[in-house]
Amino acid sequence: MPTYKLTYFPVKALAEPIRFLLSYAEIPFEDDRFDREDWPKIKPTTPYGQVPVLEVDGKKVAQSSAIARYLAKQCGLAGKDDWEALLIDATVDTIHDVRAKLAAFHYEEDETYKAAKRKVADEVVPFYLERLDAQVKDNGGYFVGGALSWADLTFVAILDYLNFMNTSDLIEKYENLKQLKEKVLDVPAIKSWVAKRPETEL
Structure with a gap:
């Protein structure tokens, strides 16, 4: 099974739909919540200078809706057609x-x-x-x-x-x-x- 790491500020907000989906699918994930003062040094390491970022086996992807849609497809929550x-x-x-x-x-x-x-x-x-x-x-x-x-x-x-x-x-x-x-x-x-x-x- 791939390893998943979700990086975001220490709040629910835009990362929470992703956390809900990972939890629903019973996919273990690292819930990486960084301190806000660390954002300036984390920002350049993200694909588009924004979070949430999901790492799947070390490959980083951004955009919360795209991530959620991907996970929804994995666990049968993306519609029947x-x-x-x-x-x-x-x-x-x-x-x-x-x-x-x-x-x-x-x-x-x-x-x-x-x-x-x-x-x-x-x-x-x-x-x-x-x-x-x-x-x-x-x-x-x-x-x-x-x-x-x-x-x-x-x-x-x-x-x-x-x-x-x-x-x-x-x-x-x-x-x-x-x-x-x-x-x-x-x-x-x-x-x-x-x-x-x-x-x-x-």
Whole structure:
């Protein structure tokens, strides 16, 4: 079996969907969480100057969604055909659109721009969430095809990070998304990972 090492900041955020997938597939991996002050010396060793980075038998690969998709294919969570795979990809991209809208104001330091970007997020994010919630309702309690996929794992894994940036519970009003969260967290391998992972806010 290949050896896996996942390198990221000491938080959940963008690495957590990958950790969920590795855990779900019961693939042992080294969870390398470096101190933030070490980032300047780690950055040049990464493929594109960003993390997460997954090493598979020492070969480094970047881009969190690409890594997650690769692992999802390995463990049967990438859809039963090309059409489902497309719907799952589209859902994951939408989840990352939500993240981008929240990140735009969260990381903005200029207060004037921050307020304007918050206003945009406050309009656009509920629009996305309503549709994601309806999608779960229409697909038997999951995002695609009435079955667990890496889209479901991605959403639940990244939710703490989204809530941290939003400063409140994004899915409070969305019953189907709340049920999806419970379902994913109830998967034995995910439950086991969540119980043992380091405690972090985001």
